[in-house]
Amino acid sequence: MITLTDQASSKVSELIEAENEEGLALRVAVRPGGCSGFSYEMYFDTDITEGDATATFGDVQVVVDPSSAMLLDGATLDYSDGLQSAGFSIDNPNAQRSCGCGQSFS
Numbered sequence: 001m002i003t004l005t006d007q008a009s010s011k012v013s014e015l016i017e018a019e020n021e022e023g024l025a026l027r028v029a030v031r032p033g034g035c036s037g038f039s040y041e042m043y044f045d046t047d048i049t050e051g052d053a054t055a056t057f058g059d060v061q062v063v064v065d066p067s068s069a070m071l072l073d074g075a076t077l078d079y080s081d082g083l084q085s086a087g088f089s090i091d092n093p094n095a096q097r098s099c100g101c102g103q104s105f106s
C-alpha cells in the first residue's frame with residue numbers, strides 16, 4: 001500500500017475540501033502506458049469496491065485497486081511547494097527505471 005507524507009496528506013485534504021463533496025477518497029492507480037511502461041493515476045473517487053485496499057492518513061482515505069496495490073507496495077506519495085518544483089511525486093521502490101519526465105516507470 002502506498003503511504004502519504006504529512007505534506008501530501010495535508011494538500012490532498014485541502015483539495016478534497018475544495019471539491020465540497022462528501023465521501024471522496026484519493027484513488028491511486030497504476031495503468032499501462034507512458035514512455036517506460038506504466039504510469040501513475042490519481043483522482044478523487046467515491047466508488048470503493050470490496051477488493052480495494054484502503055488506508056487513512058490524517059483525514060484522507062486512500063484507495064488502491066488490487067492490481068495496482070502490488071506495484072505500489074512500499075511507495076510514498078509526497079507533495080512539495082517550492083520555487084524549483086511544486087506538486088506531487090511518488091517514490092516507488094518497485095520501479096526499476098523511470099522516464100525523464102518522472103511520470104512513468106517500469
